[in-house]
Amino acid sequence: MQLRVFPDNLKEWLALRLNLVPMPLLHAQVLPVISRAVLEAVDGGVFEAIQNGHTTTEAIAGACGFDVRATTQLLGVLTSVNYLQFKKKEYRLTRITRKWILADSPDTVRDLAIYNNRIVWPWLEKMGEYLKTGKGLQYHDSLQADDWELYQRGMWAGAISEAKEFARKVPLPKNATQMLDIGGSHGLHSVETCRRYPGITATILDLPGAVEKAAPLLAKQNMGDRVVHQVGNILTDELPESTYDLILMSSVAHHFTEEQNILVAQKAAQALRPGGVFIINEFIRPDPQAAPELVGSSTDLFFGLTSTSGNWSVEEINTWQRASGLTPLRAIGYQAIPGRFQVGARK
């Protein structure tokens, strides 16, 4: 996937073709403002205010506790990116905001936006430092209790759009019964897998701060004993031998160094039953010689900054799997999330 600018008319088309438009200003001036405006609007409840009938600028400002003039400017930005429509002095939600942002939509990414607004945004200011030192943050070591809650809710919102597709496509061995979800947090991948395959039960292994705040999210899924949390640290804890048919590690490899990922692959290999499958579910670092890809590249830098690691290529992941005695399977991409793959291997 790529970010493109579409001209509104022939004059603009020509200006773009002739390289007369200073494109870096789009990235340097326009996009940072749009990003922050969207985050503040979600966090401030602009879209829920409109859903609840506050459709004029004054009413939206009143419902959100915002200044009227500043709200006019904010709503202008949101309308320009098709998050809102403006007709007869009233704002209306669009299909983007109704499906993806409203708190009561089953597809909402709202909590990820709130996490990004409150916790992640200040991290981005450290990018210059990261580029000089190569040392990013290790945020799992420094999150406070309230941050853990925003983090876990954010991860839940980020996983909603892929969890069903994960379960539909996962190369599950026949007669599988036991799943381990390393760093599984909210457990949505396990929940959707267990819903699709009634014979399976899942254990979600995660750090104490995560389990404490993710437990209420899992409880809402009403899975009872079929999906349970286990407090632990995959880097220091041992796994039981020949126990699991499916071991998933989703969005965790980008936090770990190569040595740590090799260690996890070895632990997973010995914890799988024969025929069992180990899946690393990740954004993949694009090959710079191939076509540019927006999601894989931006998440690679983001995870470098926030975890001093980053995305890995399919080949790198397969190398860890092979070194642990597993046989790599064909990587499976997502329709819903560009740049993201299930990179599996069988014992």
Ligand SMILES: C[S@@+](CC[C@H](N)C(=O)[O-])C[C@H]1O[C@@H](n2cnc3c(N)ncnc32)[C@H](O)[C@@H]1O
């Ligand atoms: C980015 S979240 C991914 C959550 C979920 N798997 C998903 O795909 O949405 C990373 C998770 O890994 C957990 N984690 C990080 N280091 C870990 C470790 N050493 N052992 C177990 N879990 C860990 C974090 O607490 C967090 O819940």
